[in-house]
Amino acid sequence: xxxxxxxxxxxxxxxxxxxxxxxxxxxxxxxxxxxxxxxxxxxxxxxxxxxxxxxxxxxxxxxxxxxxxxxxxxxxxxxxxxxxxxxxxxxxxxxxxxxxxxxxxxxxxxxxxxxxxxxxxxxxxxxxxxxxxxxxxxxxxxxxxxxxxxxxxxxxxxxxxxxxxxxxxxxxxxxxxxxxxxxxxxxxxxxxxxxxxxxxxxxxxxxxxxxxxxxxxxxxxxxxxxxxxxxxxxxxxxxxxxx
Ligand code: 0O2
Numbered sequence: 001x002x003x004x005x006x007x008x009x010x011x012x013x014x015x016x017x018x019x020x021x022x023x024x025x026x027x028x029x030x031x032x033x034x035x036x037x038x039x040x041x042x043x044x045x046x047x048x049x050x051x052x053x054x055x056x057x058x059x060x061x062x063x064x065x066x067x068x069x070x071x072x073x074x075x076x077x078x079x080x081x082x083x084x085x086x087x088x089x090x091x092x093x094x095x096x097x098x099x100x101x102x103x104x105x106x107x108x109x110x111x112x113x114x115x116x117x118x119x120x121x122x123x124x125x126x127x128x129x130x131x132x133x134x135x136x137x138x139x140x141x142x143x144x145x146x147x148x149x150x151x152x153x154x155x156x157x158x159x160x161x162x163x164x165x166x167x168x169x170x171x172x173x174x175x176x177x178x179x180x181x182x183x184x185x186x187x188x189x190x191x192x193x194x195x196x197x198x199x200x201x202x203x204x205x206x207x208x209x210x211x212x213x214x215x216x217x218x219x220x221x222x223x224x225x226x227x228x229x230x231x232x233x234x235x236x237x238x239x240x241x242x243x
Contacts, residue, residue: 021145022079023060026090028143029152030058033092036115040108044101049214052101054161058092087119087138088155095164098204099124102135102158109139109156116140118153124163130186131193132167134159162196 034056041053061069066086070077075085082089096102102124110117119138127133137156142149159167170189173181181189 025143025150025152026060029090029141029154030092032141032143033154034058036109036112037094040105052096052105053094054097055095056092061089061091087153090152090154092154092156094156094158095161096158098207099160099200100204106135106137106158114142127193131190133163133193134167160200162200166193166196
């Protein structure tokens with residue numbers, strides 16, 4: 001008996017197609033979210049005159065990590081169960097300049113008509129015992145395929161540069177010590193998280209002071225130019241500069 005007789009080729013092809021379409025939905029979900037984030041970034045940049053988003057990184061969880069999670073959590077191995085239970089297959093990490101940007105951005109995302117927030121974890125107001133800080137959202141967004149609409153989960157993590165710096169170092173240390181980090185290092189990491197929080201607060205205070213001065217200057221300039229009869233459209237100028 002040859003291999004083709006042993007395996008039902010038709011079934012195998014159908015499975016391959018099903019798996020490809022399963023993973024494709026997550027890729028499209030990331031494309032859609034990245035477009036939303038870029039639009040918000042441009043609009044925010046214009047309104048507040050600074051860039052609230054320092055960095056955006058997206059990833060699709062590898063099949064190996066998906067299966068590890070399914071096994072670890074004891075979920076059923078069917079595609080329907082994976083889709084419902086593993087809600088971080090599509091993941092986006094947004095690094096913001098300031099803490100207030102995190103909440104403003106998350107409200108803007110959550111307020112969109114086609115976005116449903118299914119889970120919200122605020123590890124900034126309530127940091128994890130190890131010091132981890134970040135805002136986690138699980139969103140459900142519709143993806144329009146050729147023959148159907150697919151509701152897809154996307155995990156969005158939003159944090160400041162300082163929180164991100166801390167989290168990536170902590171992640172490296174955690175794996176370096178194979179999840180058994182020495183007590184002294186745990187304490188130092190906690191201390192570093194507190195320092196990161198202090199830095200974020202201080203930077204935000206300074207930023208607010210500068211913004212207020214800039215805003216007052218801007219209002220004065222605008223009044224002067226209106227009095228002189230000039231009527232320019234700064235957003236159009238801003239778009240032209242971007243080209
Ligand atoms: P990866 O590779 O980043 O995806 P669950 O997601 O269901 O397993 P839980 O507790 O409901 O677990 O999720 P939670 O608390 O929202 O955290 C999920 C993700 O947040 C993690 O994903 C990490 O990316 C990040 N995270 C959470 N806690 C910590 C922490 O203490 N340190 C660091 N560095 N990151 C953290 P994964 O699945 O671990 O991995």
